[in-house]
Amino acid sequence: MPSISNARNSGPARVTGAVRVALIGCNHRTAPLELRERVAFSNEQALDAAAELKRRGIVEEAVVVSTCNRSELYGVPGDANDSVTDAMEDFLTAFHRIPRTELEGRTYRWMGTDAIRHLFRVASGLDSMLLGEAEILGQIRTAYGRALEHGATGPILNRAFQGALEVGKRVRAETEVGARPMSVSLAGVKLAERVFGSLKGRSALILGAGEVAEQVVEHLRNRGIESLRVVNRSFERAKNLAERMGGEAITWDSLEKALATPDIIVTSVGEVGEVLTREKLVRAIEARDGRPIFVVDLGVPRNVAPDAAGLYNLYLYNIDDLGEIVEQNRRARESEIPRAEAIISEHVAKFEAWRTALESSSVVDDLRGRFRKERELLLREHLDAAQGVSPEERQRILNITEELIERVLSEPDARLRHGRGMRGRLGAIDALRHVFGIEKQSGGDEEPE
Amino acid sequence: MLNHWTYLALALYAASFLCYLRVLYVPHLWLGRLATLLLAGGILLHYYALLERSHGLHTVPYDDLYGSMSLFAWLLGITYLGLEILHRQRSVGAFVTLLLVVWIAVVSWLAPSQMPPTPAARGPLFAFHITLNIWAYAAFALSFVLSVIYLLQDRVLRSHRPGAAFWRFPALDVLDRMSRSSVYVGLGALAFGVVSGLIWEHRLTGAYAWGDPKVVVTLLIVAAYVIYLVLSRSAGWRGARAARICALNFAIVLFSYTIVNLYLTAFHRYF
Numbered sequence: 119m120p121s122i123s124n125a126r127n128s129g130p131a132r133v134t135g136a137v138r139v140a141l142i143g144c145n146h147r148t149a150p151l152e153l154r155e156r157v158a159f160s161n162e163q164a165l166d167a168a169a170e171l172k173r174r175g176i177v178e179e180a181v182v183v184s185t186c187n188r189s190e191l192y193g194v195p196g197d198a199n200d201s202v203t204d205a206m207e208d209f210l211t212a213f214h215r216i217p218r219t220e221l222e223g224r225t226y227r228w229m230g231t232d233a234i235r236h237l238f239r240v241a242s243g244l245d246s247m248l249l250g251e252a253e254i255l256g257q258i259r260t261a262y263g264r265a266l267e268h269g270a271t272g273p274i275l276n277r278a279f280q281g282a283l284e285v286g287k288r289v290r291a292e293t294e295v296g297a298r299p300m301s302v303s304l305a306g307v308k309l310a311e312r313v314f315g316s317l318k319g320r321s322a323l324i325l326g327a328g329e330v331a332e333q334v335v336e337h338l339r340n341r342g343i344e345s346l347r348v349v350n351r352s353f354e355r356a357k358n359l360a361e362r363m364g365g366e367a368i369t370w371d372s373l374e375k376a377l378a379t380p381d382i383i384v385t386s387v388g389e390v391g392e393v394l395t396r397e398k399l400v401r402a403i404e405a406r407d408g409r410p411i412f413v414v415d416l417g418v419p420r421n422v423a424p425d426a427a428g429l430y431n432l433y434l435y436n437i438d439d440l441g442e443i444v445e446q447n448r449r450a451r452e453s454e455i456p457r458a459e460a461i462i463s464e465h466v467a468k469f470e471a472w473r474t475a476l477e478s479s480s481v482v483d484d485l486r487g488r489f490r491k492e493r494e495l496l497l498r499e500h501l502d503a504a505q506g507v508s509p510e511e512r513q514r515i516l517n518i519t520e521e522l523i524e525r526v527l528s529e530p531d532a533r534l535r536h537g538r539g540m541r542g543r544l545g546a547i548d549a550l551r552h553v554f555g556i557e558k559q560s561g562g563d564e565e566p567e
Numbered sequence: 568m569l570n571h572w573t574y575l576a577l578a579l580y581a582a583s584f585l586c587y588l589r590v591l592y593v594p595h596l597w598l599g600r601l602a603t604l605l606l607a608g609g610i611l612l613h614y615y616a617l618l619e620r621s622h623g624l625h626t627v628p629y630d631d632l633y634g635s636m637s638l639f640a641w642l643l644g645i646t647y648l649g650l651e652i653l654h655r656q657r658s659v660g661a662f663v664t665l666l667l668v669v670w671i672a673v674v675s676w677l678a679p680s681q682m683p684p685t686p687a688a689r690g691p692l693f694a695f696h697i698t699l700n701i702w703a704y705a706a707f708a709l710s711f712v713l714s715v716i717y718l719l720q721d722r723v724l725r726s727h728r729p730g731a732a733f734w735r736f737p738a739l740d741v742l743d744r745m746s747r748s749s750v751y752v753g754l755g756a757l758a759f760g761v762v763s764g765l766i767w768e769h770r771l772t773g774a775y776a777w778g779d780p781k782v783v784v785t786l787l788i789v790a791a792y793v794i795y796l797v798l799s800r801s802a803g804w805r806g807a808r809a810a811r812i813c814a815l816n817f818a819i820v821l822f823s824y825t826i827v828n829l830y831l832t833a834f835h836r837y838f
Contacts (some may be wrong), residue, residue: 291595298734308734312724315738408802410739427725431806439727450731 137274137473137480140177141233142206142225143190146247149224157214157221159184164261167191167213168270176205179272181265181279183240185257187247192237194274203227234278234469238462241286243296249451250295255286277472285465292461293454298447302440303333305447306414307341309440310382313412313433320381321345325373325393327359328386330416330437335363338382347380349373351387374398378405384414385421393421399429414440477547478534482527488554489523572616573637573675579609580644580667587660591735599657603648606664610644617641635701636674640667642698643705646752650709654745658737662712692767699760700785704820706753707792711817713746714810721807739806746813747799750792761785784823791816 144157159167164182171180177193184190191210195202207225211218228236236245241258243250262279265271271279290296299305307317314320322338324331327350335346346365350356353369360367368376377383377398387393394413399422403411410431415422420436427434497515501507534546586602589595617638620628628634647663650656720742723733737745761782765775776782795816799809 292593294593294731297594309724309729311738312720312729312733312736313739315740404802408805410806430803430808433724435727442727443729446729 137194137477138230139233139237139274139278140193140195140202140206141190141228141236142203142210143183143188144221144225145188145190145245148226149221153220153224154187154189156216157189157210158186159189161260161264163213165264165268165270167209168265169268170213171206171209172270174209176202176209179275180270181262181275183258183261185254188240188245190240192233192275192278194272203229231466231470234281235462235466237278237282238285238465241282242289242458242462243286244289244455244458244462248300249448249455250290250297250300252290252296255283255290258286259283273476274473278469281465281469285462288461288465289458293457295451295454295458298450300444300447300451301333302416302437302444303330304337305440305443306334306384306416306435307337309433309435309443310412310414311341313410314381316341317382318342319344321379322347322382322384323376323380324348324359324365325383325385325421326350326387326417327355328388328416331384331386332359332363334384334414334416335359335365339363343382345379347376349376351390374401377402380411381409382412382414384416386416387421388417390417391419391421392423393417394423394426396423396426396429399423399426399432403429403431416440474547478531481547481550482531482534485530485550485554486523486527489526493519493523570616570619572612572619573671576609576613576616577668577671577675579605579612580664580671583609584661584664584668587657587664591658591661591732594735602657602660602664603651606644606648606660609667610641610648613637613641613644633674633678636677637671638698639701639705639708640670640674642702643667643670643708646702646706646709646749649752650745650748653748654741656737656741656745658735659713659716659742659745662716663709666708666712690767692763692770696760696764696767699756699763703753703757703760704824706749706756707788707817707820710746710749710753710813711820713742713749714813717742717746717810718807718814721810743799743806743810746810747796750796750813754789754792754796757785757789761789781823781827784819784827788816788819788823791819 144154146154149157159182164184167182168180171177171191171193176195178196179194181192182190183192189210191206193202193206207221207227208218210216210225211221226236239245241255243252243254246254258279262271262275262283266276266279299308311317317338318341320343322335322343322345324335324346327348338346346360346363347368348356348360348363348365349368349370349372350359351370353367356367359365373393377394383394385393399411399413403409408431410433413422413426413432413434415434415436418437422434422436424434424436426432493516497512501512501515530546530550534550583602583605586598586605590599590602617628617634620634620637628638643663644667647660651660716736717739720733720736720739723729724739769775792813795809795812798804798812804812
């Protein structure tokens with residue numbers, strides 16, 4: 119079974135004709151949620167669609183990437199003309215049974231380098247709704263991995279998606295695009311990590327059951343928090359949240375007693391104002407033998423007395439503090455976009471260099487096949503009519519003409535491989551294909567018997 | 568007189584500092600590993616620098632200010648490297664390697680043009696005594712650096728204005744543990760160093776110089792750091808207050824290493 123790691127090393131690629139990746143898709147910028155829902159693919163549908171695109175001959179390789187914010191079809195057409203994206207769009211609308219008019223102006227189409235750049239930007243999180251978000255890289259890895267496993271990909275998309283995964287990793291490792299928390303809930307948890315380090319084995323107390331508090335709890339759970347207690351004025355609501363999050367519900371009356379245990383306190387009790395006074399928190403710190411407490415106050419009005427912020431070993435952040443940090447982080451991420459784009463450009467250039475080399479080798483192979491075919495026809499025409507040509511003499515003629523073909527091809531081969539500028543080389547490849555009529559080769563034309 | 572090993576070590580420490588600094592802002596696993604490797608390489612070359620000097624002096628290079636300070640920097644590097652591996656935490660590296668680079672640059676400036684005369688032979692136990700004490704000072708210097716970072720980090724957390732590097736800095740809890748580990752190393756080295764010194768002195772004179780200012784100040788250092796260790800786990804003191812005490816304790820170490828050595832003790836004056 120092929121794997122992502124060895125797909126790149128699966129031998130030299132052999133392609134016929136010009137190599138171009140085609141893309142059609144829609145995302146959160148071009149289509150409303152209602153439309154995105156209708157063109158989304160489940161995992162199975164994505165595989166079916168890729169297989170169907172190939173079966174119908176629209177493309178020779180296909181990968182379907184579908185997340186909550188985007189649905190994209192990537193393909194490598196056998197015949198690289200721009201109409202392939204029309205065929206892909208027809209397929210998309212037919213697959214989801216949507217009138218084509220509904221997608222008009224809602225999709226984007228890219229070919230060749232633009233499609234590759236788009237894929238790399240998506241993998242880097244630059245095209246995401248939340249700039250630099252990490253999930254998209256995993257989603258691309260999954261979509262590609264499944265397509266690879268089911269034989270929907272080929273050398274071109276393997277290379278393109280391997281490159282995308284590499285770019286995504288590099289951008290996150292070498293820039294701040296994916297660093298720093300971008301949501302209030304995550305900022306709260308990350309700040310707690312600045313105090314305690316790993317949150318494994320730590321304990322938390324949740325006051326109230328607000329939406330952001332739930333998100334904080336989820337982040338805490340993901341970080342291996344050991345003990346989670348929930349307290350709410352309504353014990354039933356506390357119990358519900360505790361059950362959902364795998365914690366323990368406690369009654370409102372036992373709140374003060376419970377304050378002695380947690381390292382992290384998250385409050386989001388609506389409309390009741392101060393729940394945790396300075397005095398209560400002083401007693402809590404004393405009961406904890408002076409160990410630090412990190413308090414996230416998400417309540418409006420605030421649930422924690424503001425003057426508690428001055429307490430020794432107590433770190434208090436309210437919703438505005440966290441909001442300001444998120445805003446600061448957003449600006450920091452945006453300022454990193456040029457560096458991320460530079461990394462993307464570097465990898466796009468690498469891909470293009472590889473593509474050019476592939477096409478050079480492919481066009482020379484096609485020419486060689488063409489010359490050999492013509493030679494075979496000529497030999498049949500002239501030698502079969504002539505009498506007295508022994509097999510040895512025939513073989514000698516074959517050897518001489520083979521050497522002639524290689525001599526004729528050596529110059530264009532060298533020029534295509536080492537010529538100046540990628541654009542010039544690609545232009546020469548296109549010209550050669552056009553002049554010799556080898557835009558589209560069929561497999562049977564390659565080698566004469 | 569500087570040897571080429573010192574220059575090479577300085578170059579590796581500087582390269583390591585640049586890598587650690589880069590990793591602070593842009594996380595990069597391999598760059599972080601490279602920083603550690605460069606530091607380890609610097610320590611190795613620094614060892615050869617000290618070894619070459621030792622061959623010239625026929626003893627550990629503690630007898631002149633340059634040799635002693637160079638040995639201090641080398642032991643500081645080793646202690647940090649050990650703590651980095653133990654606590655799996657690289658974000659302090661930039662501060663420690665910067666200290667190493669500045670320290671060695673200053674020390675190099677102080678280096679005499681001629682190799683000092685070979686000191687009187689005092690035996691391996693004496694060399695052991697001096698080396699362990701310098702190691703203790705280096706470990707205390709490291710705990711000072713860690714405590715200062717703790718105080719800075721605590722201030723940023725309280726100001727609610729975290730900057731770019733804030734998210735890369737070690738957590739307060741990690742800094743606290745690293746600082747305590749460093750003090751444990753320092754106290755251990757100091758204890759063995761003092762005992763070996765007392766044994767050496769008793770063998771030589773048949774008595775103990777308890778009244779020597781260096782001995783008094785060393786015992787004061789031991790007391791100060793033991794108090795820090797106790798308070799760092801006590802209610803009302805753990806955290807920033809303990810870090811402040813640890814940072815202040817280093818003033819006594821500096822006093823012992825400079826003023827006491829240079830002016831107050833005849834018995835412990837080497838340069």
